[in-house]
Amino acid sequence: MQFHYQNTALVSEQEIVTTAQSLQDYVLHLQDVVKQQSYTADESSINLPSDEELLDMVQKLSVKKKTDNLKYMVVVGIGGSNLGTKAIYDALFGYYDLLEPNRFPKMIFLDTQDDAVLHHLQSLIKTLNSKDEILINAISKSGGTTETMTNLEVLSSFFEKRFGSSEDRIVFTTDKGSKMHQKALELKIDTLTLPVKVGGRYSVLSAVGLFPLSVCGIDITNLRSGAVKMRDICVNYDIKNNPALLSAAISFLHSQKKRNINNHFFFAPQLESLGKWYRQLMGESIGKEGKGITPMVSIGSTDLHSVGQLYLGGPKDKLTTFVYNTHPLHEVIVANIMKFGLVEAIKNMPVSRIVRAIVEGTKIAYHKQRLPFVEIVLDRVGERELGAFLQYKMIEMMYLGKFFGVNAFDQPHVELYKTETKHILVQGR
Amino acid sequence: MQFHYQNTALVSEQEIVTTAQSLQDYVLHLQDVVKQQSYTADESSINLPSDEELLDMVQKLSVKKKTDNLKYMVVVGIGGSNLGTKAIYDALFGYYDLLEPNRFPKMIFLDTQDDAVLHHLQSLIKTLNSKDEILINAISKSGGTTETMTNLEVLSSFFEKRFGSSEDRIVFTTDKGSKMHQKALELKIDTLTLPVKVGGRYSVLSAVGLFPLSVCGIDITNLRSGAVKMRDICVNYDIKNNPALLSAAISFLHSQKKRNINNHFFFAPQLESLGKWYRQLMGESIGKEGKGITPMVSIGSTDLHSVGQLYLGGPKDKLTTFVYNTHPLHEVIVANIMKFGLVEAIKNMPVSRIVRAIVEGTKIAYHKQRLPFVEIVLDRVGERELGAFLQYKMIEMMYLGKFFGVNAFDQPHVELYKTETKHILVQGR
Numbered sequence: 017m018q019f020h021y022q023n024t025a026l027v028s029e030q031e032i033v034t035t036a037q038s039l040q041d042y043v044l045h046l047q048d049v050v051k052q053q054s055y056t057a058d059e060s061s062i063n064l065p066s067d068e069e070l071l072d073m074v075q076k077l078s079v080k081k082k083t084d085n086l087k088y089m090v091v092v093g094i095g096g097s098n099l100g101t102k103a104i105y106d107a108l109f110g111y112y113d114l115l116e117p118n119r120f121p122k123m124i125f126l127d128t129q130d131d132a133v134l135h136h137l138q139s140l141i142k143t144l145n146s147k148d149e150i151l152i153n154a155i156s157k158s159g160g161t162t163e164t165m166t167n168l169e170v171l172s173s174f175f176e177k178r179f180g181s182s183e184d185r186i187v188f189t190t191d192k193g194s195k196m197h198q199k200a201l202e203l204k205i206d207t208l209t210l211p212v213k214v215g216g217r218y219s220v221l222s223a224v225g226l227f228p229l230s231v232c233g234i235d236i237t238n239l240r241s242g243a244v245k246m247r248d249i250c251v252n253y254d255i256k257n258n259p260a261l262l263s264a265a266i267s268f269l270h271s272q273k274k275r276n277i278n279n280h281f282f283f284a285p286q287l288e289s290l291g292k293w294y295r296q297l298m299g300e301s302i303g304k305e306g307k308g309i310t311p312m313v314s315i316g317s318t319d320l321h322s323v324g325q326l327y328l329g330g331p332k333d334k335l336t337t338f339v340y341n342t343h344p345l346h347e348v349i350v351a352n353i354m355k356f357g358l359v360e361a362i363k364n365m366p367v368s369r370i371v372r373a374i375v376e377g378t379k380i381a382y383h384k385q386r387l388p389f390v391e392i393v394l395d396r397v398g399e400r401e402l403g404a405f406l407q408y409k410m411i412e413m414m415y416l417g418k419f420f421g422v423n424a425f426d427q428p429h430v431e432l433y434k435t436e437t438k439h440i441l442v443q444g445r
Numbered sequence: 446m447q448f449h450y451q452n453t454a455l456v457s458e459q460e461i462v463t464t465a466q467s468l469q470d471y472v473l474h475l476q477d478v479v480k481q482q483s484y485t486a487d488e489s490s491i492n493l494p495s496d497e498e499l500l501d502m503v504q505k506l507s508v509k510k511k512t513d514n515l516k517y518m519v520v521v522g523i524g525g526s527n528l529g530t531k532a533i534y535d536a537l538f539g540y541y542d543l544l545e546p547n548r549f550p551k552m553i554f555l556d557t558q559d560d561a562v563l564h565h566l567q568s569l570i571k572t573l574n575s576k577d578e579i580l581i582n583a584i585s586k587s588g589g590t591t592e593t594m595t596n597l598e599v600l601s602s603f604f605e606k607r608f609g610s611s612e613d614r615i616v617f618t619t620d621k622g623s624k625m626h627q628k629a630l631e632l633k634i635d636t637l638t639l640p641v642k643v644g645g646r647y648s649v650l651s652a653v654g655l656f657p658l659s660v661c662g663i664d665i666t667n668l669r670s671g672a673v674k675m676r677d678i679c680v681n682y683d684i685k686n687n688p689a690l691l692s693a694a695i696s697f698l699h700s701q702k703k704r705n706i707n708n709h710f711f712f713a714p715q716l717e718s719l720g721k722w723y724r725q726l727m728g729e730s731i732g733k734e735g736k737g738i739t740p741m742v743s744i745g746s747t748d749l750h751s752v753g754q755l756y757l758g759g760p761k762d763k764l765t766t767f768v769y770n771t772h773p774l775h776e777v778i779v780a781n782i783m784k785f786g787l788v789e790a791i792k793n794m795p796v797s798r799i800v801r802a803i804v805e806g807t808k809i810a811y812h813k814q815r816l817p818f819v820e821i822v823l824d825r826v827g828e829r830e831l832g833a834f835l836q837y838k839m840i841e842m843m844y845l846g847k848f849f850g851v852n853a854f855d856q857p858h859v860e861l862y863k864t865e866t867k868h869i870l871v872q873g874r
Contacts, residue, residue: 094746094747094750095747095750095751096750099751111561111562112561112562112565113543114542114543114551114553115553115562115565115566115568115569116565116568116569117546117569118572122543124543124544127714127747127750128714128744128745128746128747128800129746129796129799129800130713130714130715130796130800131773131774131775131776131777131795131796131797131800132540132541132715132773132774132775132826133540133541133544133714134775134777134796135774135775135777136541136544136545137544139544139545140544140545140546143547159787160787160788161788162788162790162791162799162803163746163750165785165787165788165791166779166788166791166794166796166799168785169779169780169783169784169785169791170777170779170780170796172784172785173780173784176784195787196785196787199785199786199787203785216750276760276762277706277739284559285556285557285559285562286559286561292751295751295752296750296751296752298755299751299752299753299754299755299756299759300751300752300754300755302755302759303752303754303755303756303758303759303760304754304755304758304759305758306758306759306760306761307759307760308755308758308759308760310706310741310752310755310759310760310762310763311752311755312739312741315557316557317523317557317558317592318523318524318556318557320859320862321523321524321525321556321592321645321725321859322524322528322721322724322725322728322729323724323725323728323729323732323739323740324728324858324859324862325728325729325732325733325856325857325858325859326727326728326729326731326732326733326737326739326740327728327732328858328859328861328862329732329733329734329735329737329857329858330728330731330732330733330735330736330737330739331705331732331735331736331737331739332735333705333739334739344560344561345560345561345564346560346561346563346564347560348560348563348564348599350595350598350599351598351602354598355598355601355602355605355611356594356597356598356601356625356628356632357628358588358589358594358624358625358628359589359590359591359594359595361591361867361870361871362591362594362595362598362870365595365870366560367558367559367560367563367595367599368560369870369873370558370591370595370870371557371558371559371560373866373869373870373873374591374862374866376865376866376869377862377863377864377865377866377867377868377869378862378865378866380862380865381861381862381865384861385858385861397561427754428754428758429753429754429757429758429814430749430750430753430754430757432757432810432813432814433749433753433757433803433806433807433809433810434806435806436805436806436807436809436810437802437803437805437806437807438790438806439806440802440805440806441790441791441794441798441799441802442790444798444802
């Protein structure tokens, strides 16, 4: 993963470096957190990718639960409990699920509760031949998430109608000692725990993400090693080579100049869910006390034909991060003798080169319109680079919290609607 | 479809009505356009849903092309050429594609060009037994869209490797007289045309949307009748009962008060693609001359666990439109005796009632935080209501263009990156 920002931002190199330098003490604090390798600090999620005990625990349960004929891994969780898993699964497999009807296991995500989704899921379960074809992973830090428990209750009742007892095909992931943990012990349900200090949006590299990803054949060792390498770069005081600190400083400085929308523009459609993971990370970490930056996700070139007009011709209120990769996984080339021949320029062109021309064309257009942007260049869409991206973004958000003077680890306002909702549910009986 | 706004906006009833009244002449103009039933005015897309010739043309070709064993309808198009079709397909079928592996036909969308997608699509085509199992609809107003032509050239070469000649399994949709139209005549490819004056983002109810939707079993008659009924309401000068004029006035007035982000918050996950359709409609119609509102799409309750913290606790820069439906399609109820029982409040509750409690809880939280919102309430997620929503939003955007003093029918800045991209492609040879 490379990070580029020179000559494309609205602020000077000097401003960026000076701003970044103001967090020297915090960089040292992060280094201390890594040295301790424990889970006591708010930032301790950065110790997950080098936690060998965690890897061992996940791999053992993965071997125990993964059956040869597994068709569906159902992840029941919302927000931090599924966005990271979905980001990685979709990037590597999920985006092609419809095109690969015979590749299994497939991951099904139940986040919000929806009657039509549950109805169709019941029909799907009826078509399965054996309980070994399905595995359920219910994930909730507290165990008290309304959506997750609604989906889990309904799903387990469908399962039991078809196959009888479901306990052996369910795994819980929750905080150690939570009510959900106690219930699991009572019902003899296999359980993975995560440290209390690791919040949902920082939990993708805990058992929350590693277990379902591992069951679906994703190389979690490479995911972790990419994250470890990136962590060590992002807690280093060598500012010019620390992408997390640099991009946090750049985002902060642009928000001071009324660029209060942060648009992550992925020129790789399989990374849309990765964008949605980042959207939570930034939204919950920084959006508080009346402060914050609004994160947006765009897909290139799709959204150039949608909101591109607004970006290039509308209000100058955005900082853009272009994300693209340099090595395609498959070589596909337009024929030399085209059947239709309506666009001469694509003749005999590799598809990846057309994509790259659009990226470069877009950058030139942004430059000419004086629209600020930075770039993240991935070598390829693979576990190692994705792990690096995840870790980079999580540490960036810790720095950004410091710049804004807010706590990057709480989300006090999420309770507001929950309280009202529970009140309505209880009153409505 | 109902529209609610009273006591939840930041502006007074008087301001809204006065602002709306300023467009009296334009309302009369729209009425004239409807009376003429022709395609000469910029606004003439509003005549599509009552165009009987169009319906007849689409239905005849649909009958001709739809085979009994059709498995995949591949829509090759980007921006206005696929977003509306995807909005309706996903709302009614596509969101459940993974849960219904044996329901056919399924729609596959090729918008941007991606080597991995094309690679997997080739593998899928190899598994098909007959060319009757696949139908390709390539859509481009000009016929010169780089992404669409790249995908079409590659896809047709895959098809021909497997089945030989592809002409009889391809349909073109394009402007009458375009290069693509000429090529179709030359190759004897069935072609549907759309009026030149109907721009991509206003074309969902033309052959662009109607043909692929009809082939996939969507009731386009109901889609159209919902649109006709809504059109007649939205070109009526009875302001208080004209949701398009009211909500355009409300959006405009809030943008004057620095609420420059318009967040459409759908409490129905199958409507996310409908949100993306609206995102183009607003982005391209209003985002120009340095003016505009940034459209955002959120999904409830999913995004309450993601960007909800930012919305409730961050900068007050958004106007929110809540969209939800009152009649679920399937009744699913949480058991009276729950297996896990970790959230007592959901016991014996219909899932739809839990969703509704979250909607109401969220509205109360917004109200307490003094965050402005309006509401669109759909009776159910079905063709008639979706047609009404589409037509309402398209006419809203025409009014909004007038309020902002911009041309709601052009998109001059989209050319900027295209010019640069073609330059790079040609130079790079």
